[in-house]
Amino acid sequence: MNQIPEVIRTIPLEYYLFFSTALFTIGVIGVLTRRNAIVIFMCIELMLNAVNLLLTALASYRADASAQVFVFFIMAVAAAEVCVGLAIIVMTYRNIRSTDVQLLNYLKW
């Protein structure tokens, strides 16, 4: 059985780069264009995972495990963030019967 890093190395590094860039960009555009809070949340997760993917790929190619530690951190933080974020979205929905972020403009002048 091959070592996982070697499996990763069967695909050239550029592919990973382009793929994670594409994922990240999709995430950004999603955040910018969508109005539903849950979709925006999913797009943020997409961006985080694009970064995770890139970190894993580079860690494998460079044979350096330290980048993988970051991946674990990001996952942990993302999990916590999801807890809080979803709770906020639920509370928002209870209050205004919608998850449309355009309606959340009470803080403007």
Next chain:
Amino acid sequence: MQEIVMPLNNQGMALLCLLVPILPLLGFILNGLGNRKLAKGLVSMIGCGTVLASFLISIYLFLDFTANGSRAYMVDYYNWISAGDMQIGFSFMIDQLTLLMMLMVTGIGFFIHLYSAGYMSHDENFGKFFSFINLFMFSMLLLVMGSNYVMMFVGWEGVGLCSYLLIGFWNKNTNYNNAAKKAFVMNRIGDLGFLLGIFLIFITFGSVSYPQVFAEAARYTGGIDSTVMIAITLLLFVGAMGKSAQIPLFTWLPDAMAGPTPVSALIHAATMVTAGIYMVLRSNVLYVLAPTTLEVIAIVGVITAVVAATIGLAQNDIKKVLAYSTVSQLGYMFLALGVMAFSSSIFHVLTHAFFKALLFLGAGSVIHAMSNEQDIRNMGGLRKYLPITFVTFLIGTLAIAGIPPFAGFFSKDELLAHVWEHNKLLWGLGMLASFMTSFYMFRLVFLTFFGTFRGTESQKSHLHESPMSMTLPLIVLAILSTVGGFLGIPAVFGENMHVLQNYLAPIYGYAQVANAAAVAPLHIDHATEWMLMGMSVAVAVIAAIIAYVMYVSKRTVPVAEGTKLSPIHNLIYNKYYIDELYDTIIVRPIMWMSSAFHRILDVVVVDGIVNGFGKLVMQSGRSLRYAQSGVIGFYILVMVFSIVLILFLNFFIG
């Protein structure tokens, strides 16, 4: 000749010297903190007791000084200011002049404190009064005991402050407050001159300590009448003009009579106003190097003496008459300084302190009896009701008028003899002032104590002789005014009888080295001296007789307010309109300028800048608030574009 000033290495003496000014300071602190809390008896005990203790210590110091061969010494306490080349010690210099002033200030000060205990007994701020007057004693002692010009300046400012506080003592009256402010501002004008003089002394001699400055001056190579010497002495004299109320800075002194009468006696007659003379006398070595300045001093002095005496002729307020008389007598003292009769000047300071303090305290006793009436037109016939006050006041009048054998005769006669030697015109003017002095003083006595009572019935029923604490100082000062003149018996009555002159001779040691011709003793033949003496007595007696005829035989009473006066009478009654003149040429332009500056510089420029910043912040806030739209998508968009821009700049530009 006294070249070396011995530094004192005696702890006990150093402590005694320090106690002299510190005790009144202690009284100031205790009475000031305990105002309205301490009992009046205790307050007056503290107030008088501290000054009495200072007086007794001064006597001891004096006896010790004469017993040890009259050698001047310094008492160093600590290095007060140390900056580069400038070393100013907190130290006292004890010499003949200092001791004389210390005895005069504490001695007369004690009796005036005693008098105040009676005079101010009904005042609610009894403690405040005593604390201020004790602070004055402290400052005045610092002024005369300090061993350098900076310490003298500190004392100088201190007495100015106390003068301000005490003139405005009854601070519920706006006029009194204005008088206090006037005194303070006029003194500041003089102080500026004094301060510049000190700077110039430091630049020229590299020190401000008396022994060093005087020793340097004695070795001074710039010659007589060099520009820098004239500048120094003139600047110092400007300070003296302010403090000692000489023309043109004299108008504050008559207004200063707003203060309680003991204050007028102590500060504005006996001690503080003579500080200017003390300062000139202390710097005698500098002044003999600048005879031109001395000429100026003599001229200013004689003009002041004459002008103030003429104003005194027509005043109807008992204290105003005495105030102008003080200005006039101070003019005499400066005249004496101007003709280099230094000892005569300090002699007159001393006798003047006796009789003028006596006259003011007597006037205070009259005012006390008359229920705060000060207008002599409403008095008259008081000798029956106030016998002790009358007798002592009469002695004071005889002394100031220069009738032998009272103190004023000796000092004034000696002074005028020196002036005669120097310049006959100045002497003539001096005699004129002397004539007027005698006239207005006897006018005061006759209008107050002779004739019939002209006041109201209620005032008449209150007439009473003052209590013991007030009459005792009167009696003591009357005795001093009688015998004080024997300190300086003129040469016609015997050689070497002039105790004061012999005593003070060492302080001119440096001056003798610097300019021997200037301080040569007076050589005047006995015939001339008899003639001068006879003339001054004759002038005084004639003036007294004229006053007697006018105010006792003919019973003339000065006309009431608002009556039409002859032009000359009107002019002197209104003090030559000097206050109005100053108001027009100085006060109003300054007021106008300050309001103009207020309108232009303050309102437009300063407020414009400050308000401009405020407006700028508000305006930019108003414009920028549109950026905070609350649309999260917009925020994120801006964030993304910004990050992209940063990345772009990083990769392609940086």
